[in-house]
Amino acid sequence: MELLSALSLGELALSFSRVPLFPVFDLSYFIVSIVYLKYEPGAVELSRRHPMASWLCAMLHCFGSYILADLLLGEPVIDYFSNSSSILLASAVWYMIFFCPLDLFYKCVCFLPVKLIFVAMKEVVRVRKIAVGIHHAHHHYHHGWFVMIATGWVKGAGVALMSNLEQLLRGVWKPETNELLHMSFPTKASLYGAILFTLQQSRWLPVSKANLIFLFTMFMVSCKVFLTATHSHASPFDLPESYICPVLFGSAWGGDHHDAHGSAHGSAHGGSMHSALPKSKEELNEGTRKKKTKKAD
Amino acid sequence: MELLSALSLGELALSFSRVPLFPVFDLSYFIVSIVYLKYEPGAVELSRRHPMASWLCAMLHCFGSYILADLLLGEPVIDYFSNSSSILLASAVWYMIFFCPLDLFYKCVCFLPVKLIFVAMKEVVRVRKIAVGIHHAHHHYHHGWFVMIATGWVKGAGVALMSNLEQLLRGVWKPETNELLHMSFPTKASLYGAILFTLQQSRWLPVSKANLIFLFTMFMVSCKVFLTATHSHASPFDLPESYICPVLFGSAWGGDHHDAHGSAHGSAHGGSMHSALPKSKEELNEGTRKKKTKKAD
Amino acid sequence: MELLSALSLGELALSFSRVPLFPVFDLSYFIVSIVYLKYEPGAVELSRRHPMASWLCAMLHCFGSYILADLLLGEPVIDYFSNSSSILLASAVWYMIFFCPLDLFYKCVCFLPVKLIFVAMKEVVRVRKIAVGIHHAHHHYHHGWFVMIATGWVKGAGVALMSNLEQLLRGVWKPETNELLHMSFPTKASLYGAILFTLQQSRWLPVSKANLIFLFTMFMVSCKVFLTATHSHASPFDLPESYICPVLFGSAWGGDHHDAHGSAHGSAHGGSMHSALPKSKEELNEGTRKKKTKKAD
Numbered sequence: 001m002e003l004l005s006a007l008s009l010g011e012l013a014l015s016f017s018r019v020p021l022f023p024v025f026d027l028s029y030f031i032v033s034i035v036y037l038k039y040e041p042g043a044v045e046l047s048r049r050h051p052m053a054s055w056l057c058a059m060l061h062c063f064g065s066y067i068l069a070d071l072l073l074g075e076p077v078i079d080y081f082s083n084s085s086s087i088l089l090a091s092a093v094w095y096m097i098f099f100c101p102l103d104l105f106y107k108c109v110c111f112l113p114v115k116l117i118f119v120a121m122k123e124v125v126r127v128r129k130i131a132v133g134i135h136h137a138h139h140h141y142h143h144g145w146f147v148m149i150a151t152g153w154v155k156g157a158g159v160a161l162m163s164n165l166e167q168l169l170r171g172v173w174k175p176e177t178n179e180l181l182h183m184s185f186p187t188k189a190s191l192y193g194a195i196l197f198t199l200q201q202s203r204w205l206p207v208s209k210a211n212l213i214f215l216f217t218m219f220m221v222s223c224k225v226f227l228t229a230t231h232s233h234a235s236p237f238d239l240p241e242s243y244i245c246p247v248l249f250g251s252a253w254g255g256d257h258h259d260a261h262g263s264a265h266g267s268a269h270g271g272s273m274h275s276a277l278p279k280s281k282e283e284l285n286e287g288t289r290k291k292k293t294k295k296a297d
Numbered sequence: 298m299e300l301l302s303a304l305s306l307g308e309l310a311l312s313f314s315r316v317p318l319f320p321v322f323d324l325s326y327f328i329v330s331i332v333y334l335k336y337e338p339g340a341v342e343l344s345r346r347h348p349m350a351s352w353l354c355a356m357l358h359c360f361g362s363y364i365l366a367d368l369l370l371g372e373p374v375i376d377y378f379s380n381s382s383s384i385l386l387a388s389a390v391w392y393m394i395f396f397c398p399l400d401l402f403y404k405c406v407c408f409l410p411v412k413l414i415f416v417a418m419k420e421v422v423r424v425r426k427i428a429v430g431i432h433h434a435h436h437h438y439h440h441g442w443f444v445m446i447a448t449g450w451v452k453g454a455g456v457a458l459m460s461n462l463e464q465l466l467r468g469v470w471k472p473e474t475n476e477l478l479h480m481s482f483p484t485k486a487s488l489y490g491a492i493l494f495t496l497q498q499s500r501w502l503p504v505s506k507a508n509l510i511f512l513f514t515m516f517m518v519s520c521k522v523f524l525t526a527t528h529s530h531a532s533p534f535d536l537p538e539s540y541i542c543p544v545l546f547g548s549a550w551g552g553d554h555h556d557a558h559g560s561a562h563g564s565a566h567g568g569s570m571h572s573a574l575p576k577s578k579e580e581l582n583e584g585t586r587k588k589k590t591k592k593a594d
Numbered sequence: 595m596e597l598l599s600a601l602s603l604g605e606l607a608l609s610f611s612r613v614p615l616f617p618v619f620d621l622s623y624f625i626v627s628i629v630y631l632k633y634e635p636g637a638v639e640l641s642r643r644h645p646m647a648s649w650l651c652a653m654l655h656c657f658g659s660y661i662l663a664d665l666l667l668g669e670p671v672i673d674y675f676s677n678s679s680s681i682l683l684a685s686a687v688w689y690m691i692f693f694c695p696l697d698l699f700y701k702c703v704c705f706l707p708v709k710l711i712f713v714a715m716k717e718v719v720r721v722r723k724i725a726v727g728i729h730h731a732h733h734h735y736h737h738g739w740f741v742m743i744a745t746g747w748v749k750g751a752g753v754a755l756m757s758n759l760e761q762l763l764r765g766v767w768k769p770e771t772n773e774l775l776h777m778s779f780p781t782k783a784s785l786y787g788a789i790l791f792t793l794q795q796s797r798w799l800p801v802s803k804a805n806l807i808f809l810f811t812m813f814m815v816s817c818k819v820f821l822t823a824t825h826s827h828a829s830p831f832d833l834p835e836s837y838i839c840p841v842l843f844g845s846a847w848g849g850d851h852h853d854a855h856g857s858a859h860g861s862a863h864g865g866s867m868h869s870a871l872p873k874s875k876e877e878l879n880e881g882t883r884k885k886k887t888k889k890a891d
Contacts, residue, residue, distance in 0.1 A: 051546045053477040074670030076371030078448075082441030099546060144676030151672075164762060168461060173472030175767030180647040191646075249645045249693055348843045350774040373668030375745075379738030396843060465758060470769030 013214035021125055023089060028121035030093040031109050033061040033159070038097055038106065046170055047098040053169055058094040059087070060166050064159030069133055069151050073140060112229070119228050123220040130156040130190060131213050134197045148198040149191075156190025185227060185235040189220060192237070310511035318422055320386060325418035327390040328406050330358040330456070335394055335403065343467055344395040350466055355391040356384070357463050361456030366430055366448050370437060409526070416525050420517040427453040427487060428510050431494045445495040446488075453487025482524060482532040486517060489534070607808035615719055617683060622715035624687040625703050627655040627753070632691055632700065640764055641692040647763055652688040653681070654760050658753030663727055663745050667734060706823070713822050717814040724750040724784060725807050728791045742792040743785075750784025779821060779829040783814060786831070 019025075037043055037058055047054035059081075060067070066080035081087055096105040109115060133155030134148045141147045159166055160179045167174060179187055193216050199205040200212050207215075223236055316322075334340055334355055344351035356378075357364070363377035378384055393402040406412060430452030434445045456463055457476045464471060476484055490513055496502040497509050504512075520533055613619075631637055631652055641648035653675075654661070660674035675681055690699040703709060727749030731742045753760055754773045761768060773781055787810055793799040794806050801809075817830055 048546060050478050051542070052480070056477065070371070072670060072672040074371065074664070074668065074673070076369060076437070076444075078369040078444050079371070081443040081447065082438040084440065084442055087443050140670070141676040143678065145678055146675040146681050147670075147672050150675065168472055169475065169477055171473050171475065171478050175762055176765050178763065178765065180650065180763055181644050181765050183646070245645070249642060345843060347775050348839070349777070353774065367668070371668065373666060373734070373741075375666040375741050376668070378740040378744065379735040381737065381739055384740050465769055466772065466774055468770050468772065468775050 009214075010208070010211065013208070013210040016217075017128075017210040017213045021128060022086070025121050025125050026086060027089060027093070028118040029125040030062050030090045031097070032115075032118050032122040034058050034090075034094050034097050035106070035109060035115075037061045040170070042170065042172065044098070053171075054098065055091065055094055057166055057169055059090060060162070060169070061159045062090040063087075064162055064166070065129055065133075065155045065157070068154040068158070068161060069136075072147075072151055072154060073137065116225050116229060120221045120225050123224050124217055126156050126186070126190065127193065127213055127217040127220055130193050131197055131209060134194065134201050138201050145198055145202065148201060149194045152194030152197055153191050156193055157187040160184060160187050185223065185233075185237070188235060188237055189223070193220075306511075307505070307508065310505070310507040313514075314425075314507040314510045318425060319383070322418050322422050323383060324386060324390065325415040326422040327359050327387045328394070329412075329415050329419040331355050331387075331391050331394050332403070332406060332412075334358045337467070339467065339469065341395070350468075351395065352388065352391055354463055354466055356387065357459070357466070358456045359387040360384075361459055361463070362426055362430075362452045362454070365451040365455070365458060366433075369444075369448055369451060370434065413522050413526060417518045417522050420521050421514055423453050423483070423487065424490065424510055424514040424517055427490050427513075428494055428506060431491060431498050435498050442495055442499065445498060446491045449491030449494055450488050453490055454484040457481060457484050482520065482530075482534075485532060485534055486520070490517075603808075604802070604805065607802070607804040610811075611722075611804040611807045615722060616680070619715050619719050620680060621683060621687070622712040623719040624656050624684045625691070626709075626712050626716040628652050628684075628688050628691050629700070629703060629709075631655045634764070636764065636766065638692070647765075648692065649685065649688055651760055651763055653684060654756070654763070655753045656684040657681075658756055658760070659723055659727075659749045659751070662748040662752070662755060663730075666741075666745055666748060667731065710819050710823060714815045714819050717818050718811055720750050720752075720780070720784065721787065721807055721811040721814055724787050724810075725791055725803060728788060728795050732795050739792055739796065742795060743788045746788030746791055747785050750787055751781040754778060754781050779817065779827075779831075782829060782831055783817070787814075 043054070043057075046057075063080050063086075067077050070077045070079050097109070098106075100106065109118060130152045134152040137144065137148045137151035154161055157179070163179050164173075164175070183191075196205065196212065196216065197209075200207060200209055205212070226232075227234070340351070340354075343354075360377050360383075364374050367374045367376050394406070395403075397403065406415060427449045431445045431449040434441065434448035438444045451458055454476070460476050461470075461472070480488075493502065493513065494506075494509065497504060497506055502509070523529075524531070637648070637651075640651075657674050657680075661671050664671045664673050691703070692700075694700065703712060724746045728742045728746040731738065731745035735741045748755055751773070757773050758767075758769070777785075790799065790806065790810065791803075794801060794803055799806070820826075821828070
């Protein structure tokens, strides 16, 4: 009985890992990515006044992961743009989302049940991209664990890791924050996924790649659908990180002058590391300085 | 009679497309590019205090198109710098323009009739670079229309597309604008030219490459010389764009909340897309915020 | 007698140029580089709240030179990360410097006599990297003097040349300055060293590579140890530059309007070109503007 279930899971995973992504899954990926672009403040205005910049941002949202991975691995950064059919499909999605009469297309794809399906399909693409990226990096660097993890990560996280550049194209500049300083759930999950797939590729994780793809996809789909449905920005990694990070990176024993008086609440400090503390030290200093200036005035 | 003229045009175009660019045309390209660098506010001061940064900016102005194209096609970004004679020529031009006694060289090349000749010769180089870039991209990606257009575009537009980076080298940072948001005439013409040359390369445009080079060069030379002579920042594309853009990207049927109350003057909105509206939404918001702050004070 | 000393110097230089850098010298390089990262304001805070960003900055500090050189020469920018042992060693150093109990490790390596030894060993690595970089570039471009100089320079100067990007990862943005505008001693020395090694590689400098490595290492070690021991930011190049720069780039004959009234003190102007003038023209203008605003208030 158990053997049968194992067998059927293995077969299911194998056939799942062979489902072609183009065009249906890719389409969902493009739709969700460009919908997120439209959420950005000023994006609609930009598309009206500077369609070329808006289109280029949309392409970065759809293909940023390929551009970054090609840059890392020394391949032409524009390589993926030779897939004219993918570019045309993404361009059509961009046009429909921004310029469809009565905003019909956007309203349809943002209707929550529909959107959840697209979000789920996007995660399928994401996990497959991580797996393919690591396989590709492994082909070039057989023992380059860091190269594999980095390639898988950028393939999964995509445009998020180049958000400063993408904003710059739109004339927006927020240097005080970036994806590394405030990692979103998909970025973090891509990193952990890339580590898992690298372990699998190096045969340190005794599981077949098809099974890992299937299981990690299930995890990502359920998390992302739940987070999207509840409009939540929490992350399932918050809890384990709040235990591990103070131990690894906590300032409980911290001996430097800055934190000397703060050692009493050191662990609380460490626990909030990844949580929503929007102010960096510089900003706080800036704030203090401004207050002082005001008083001086 | 007509056959004869066609024949002679074809022959003229063919011999025109075989004129070597180095050194005379390249020299003109360097002179005009570095004169434009000297126009930038702070450039003279920079050359006195930080000659190394000034020289590097001059090199970007002269060879930015090669750097960008090499980056896109995965070749060494420094590849073109192996042409030592070109670099030495451009360096000599940079030195003469910035450090010539009594500023004689700069005054000579900026004398309008002389400058117009150099501007015309620069456009000859630009069109040839677009054609060569697309031929090169076609060699790598036989059916990569988007790759060809992008390569041709960066070869034609050059440093303009990396203006933010070039400014950063000089210690200037204007994130609220870039060439994509406010395309100049040469950038836009390079884009349209790249599309034309891509169509020609793919045999969708029934014209020989030599003829296309000749005709597009004539168009660019006449436009650029006219614009330079009249100190105009207008563009011959403004009129067709003011008709096409409202239809393609206009917000006449726009259904999103931001533009809901603005649908009445939607087409006027679309028509001014490429015109000189210097304020982005963010700036306007910024302005409002400042006013409010003032009132609060 | 003289022959003997020459022979022994040659042999000493030869065996010195064959000393393996990994792991002892590399370890010193990592320690000094990451200690400099910890000196940056906000770096300790960053390591507590965003360990991932801190680790990535540490990697840039250790391997920035490889990343830049790979980018220039069109190789995978992540290529060096396939040396897992180097990455693990640098990561361990990063962890020890930022998170060691009681800050013991940091205090030990910052104890001046210990630090001077590490600084000296770092310069050994730097000179070797310049020599290897130029050899590598020479292999690709036999007559590309500029390519060789540029590769040697980025190999020697490392993360300094990408400091804006490195700061951006930490959420810090200082566009008004960069390493090109205010070159530190190691950056400048790397440039001059790269020129020397390029001349040697092209057989224009009649000295063996081993000897040049030995002599330039001695120069770098003595300068850097002296500067570190005296906490000085001066540079041994200041004096020759104060003579050469006014002649080459001085504004004594300057004919442009900005400097017309300043020609009397033109040479003083040129002489201070590389010295510690922290204010660029833009900043000065900014200052004036602010004063005016204050008056208006």
